[in-house]
Amino acid sequence: MEEKEPMFSAKILKLFTNPINKDNPITVLMLGICSALAVTVKLEPAMVMALSVTIVTGFSSCILSSIRNTIPNRIRIIVQLVVVAALVILVDQILRAFAYDVSKQLSVFVGLIITNCIIMGRIEAFALGNRPWPSLIDGLGNGAGYGLILIVVAFFRELFGSGTLFGLQVIPESWYIGNGGFYENNGLFILPPMALIVVGLIIWIQRSFNKQLIEK
Amino acid sequence: MNKDSNTYTFIYASILVIVVAAALATAALVLKKPQEKNIEIEKKLNILASVSKDTGLSEAKSKNDFVESAYDKYIVDSFIVDGAGNKQDGDAFLIDMTEEYNKIKTVIKANEDEKERLRAELRLPVFVCEEDNGALKYIIPVRGMGLWGPIWGYLSLNDDFDTIFGAVFDHKGETPGLGAEIAEKAFAQQFIGKKIFTGQTFVSVKLMKGGAPKNDPHAVDAISGGTITSNGVSDMLRDCLDQYNAFFIKMKTQH
Numbered sequence: 001m002e003e004k005e006p007m008f009s010a011k012i013l014k015l016f017t018n019p020i021n022k023d024n025p026i027t028v029l030m031l032g033i034c035s036a037l038a039v040t041v042k043l044e045p046a047m048v049m050a051l052s053v054t055i056v057t058g059f060s061s062c063i064l065s066s067i068r069n070t071i072p073n074r075i076r077i078i079v080q081l082v083v084v085a086a087l088v089i090l091v092d093q094i095l096r097a098f099a100y101d102v103s104k105q106l107s108v109f110v111g112l113i114i115t116n117c118i119i120m121g122r123i124e125a126f127a128l129g130n131r132p133w134p135s136l137i138d139g140l141g142n143g144a145g146y147g148l149i150l151i152v153v154a155f156f157r158e159l160f161g162s163g164t165l166f167g168l169q170v171i172p173e174s175w176y177i178g179n180g181g182f183y184e185n186n187g188l189f190i191l192p193p194m195a196l197i198v199v200g201l202i203i204w205i206q207r208s209f210n211k212q213l214i215e216k
Numbered sequence: 217m218n219k220d221s222n223t224y225t226f227i228y229a230s231i232l233v234i235v236v237a238a239a240l241a242t243a244a245l246v247l248k249k250p251q252e253k254n255i256e257i258e259k260k261l262n263i264l265a266s267v268s269k270d271t272g273l274s275e276a277k278s279k280n281d282f283v284e285s286a287y288d289k290y291i292v293d294s295f296i297v298d299g300a301g302n303k304q305d306g307d308a309f310l311i312d313m314t315e316e317y318n319k320i321k322t323v324i325k326a327n328e329d330e331k332e333r334l335r336a337e338l339r340l341p342v343f344v345c346e347e348d349n350g351a352l353k354y355i356i357p358v359r360g361m362g363l364w365g366p367i368w369g370y371l372s373l374n375d376d377f378d379t380i381f382g383a384v385f386d387h388k389g390e391t392p393g394l395g396a397e398i399a400e401k402a403f404a405q406q407f408i409g410k411k412i413f414t415g416q417t418f419v420s421v422k423l424m425k426g427g428a429p430k431n432d433p434h435a436v437d438a439i440s441g442g443t444i445t446s447n448g449v450s451d452m453l454r455d456c457l458d459q460y461n462a463f464f465i466k467m468k469t470q471h
Binding site: 082083090093098100 | 243250257389
């Protein structure tokens with residue numbers, strides 16, 4: 001018999017906080033980079049994407065963990081895919097119904113959450129060997145860690161690439177060259193390579209604060 | 217029970233698939249209504265934007281209510297014409313432009329004898345907007361291909377069926393910052409006041425790389441770095457508006 005643990009023990013909380021910093025799926029585990037490049041041009045889609053991925057990682061881990069002892073080993077991966085795909089389709093349908101503009105901006109990337117390595121990674125590595133509650137927390141934590149990086153990257157890309165935040169003009173109109181000022185938006189920030197550079201800078205900053213992450 | 221037996225695996229897979237399918241089918245049924253509503257609102261908003269009747273949307277409390285009431289107020293009529301300029305029965309709002317665009321492509325490829333017949337099979341929507349001062353604007357949907365996928369838009373014409381009153385463009389997935397700029401207001405505003413006819417000859421409006429010559433009524437600036445999307449917009453305008461040619465000519469002679 002496993003020992004019964006309180007719902008929010010320090011160990012459980014660690015499952016949530018570790019992926020946000022020292023086990024971050026993007027900056028430390030290097031998972032889910034592709035969608036981080038694609039949806040971070042503007043803050044709003046990045047936030048919706050972050051939320052969607054968090055929900056899918058959390059619930060897919062939880063569901064698969066609760067049926068982990070019944071899954072036939074030979075079709076393990078297929079069963080995981082079916083559950084993840086079903087959740088992703090649900091998220092996509094709900095966005096289409098209640099957040100149409102954002103779902104238009106995210107277009108194919110909602111569907112591509114299925115292929116996000118973080119989800120399958122956490123199911124294989126954690127959910128199949130742990131109880132549903134810790135699995136849910138672990139999934140949500142990893143989604144949050146992914147989402148945090150997405151939002152930070154999107155903040156810089158929208159600010160410098162479009163001069164806006166959440167679609168609202170932040171850089172004064174009078175600064176622009178077109179209006180007799182000195183400033184111009186940096187087009188490079190809108191293109192995917194800049195997301196990679198920003199992620200690289202975040203990794204650099206994170207490792208300079210957290211020396212144990214530096215590989216020997 | 218033996219979890220590795222074939223029977224167990226088959227039964228497990230079947231039950232899983234049935235449960236998931238049932239859940240998804242339920243969700244699709246429940247969410248169908250709001251999804252279709254969103255698509256309808258989006259289309260109405262685009263039509264309104266082409267006659268600049270979408271201002272005030274950002275202050276509006278409910279997007280749906282704003283669009284519905286503005287649409288009911290300004291769009292006073294809509295009808296279908298075929299490629300020969302004759303009116304046809306049906307609801308213009310329900311015409312699927314993807315389907316019509318495919319028909320237009322076959323019209324363009326067809327030889328001269330076939331063209332006449334195929335054109336008569338087109339079902340082209342026209343929306344009529346009445347301004348506060350009573351002036352009528354005619355809104356024409358256009359559709360084409362960009363670099364990565366479909367592009368579309370709405371063009372509104374003055375009642376001389378020549379001068380462009382307004383335009384709006386959108387796209388499925390053009391490159392952000394490059395081809396996707398066609399969806400920006402600044403791009404669409406270039407079309408205001410341009411002409412699609414020289415006398416009685418249809419010439420359309422072209423996107424010119426390196427900037428349109430000043431005072432050219434048939435040219436606007438193309439998008440730098442978005443050549444294929446720009447060409448797509450030029451082709452879209454030429455191909456789609458050309459199908460309305462007979463209708464335009466008919467209306468021009470009436471005025």
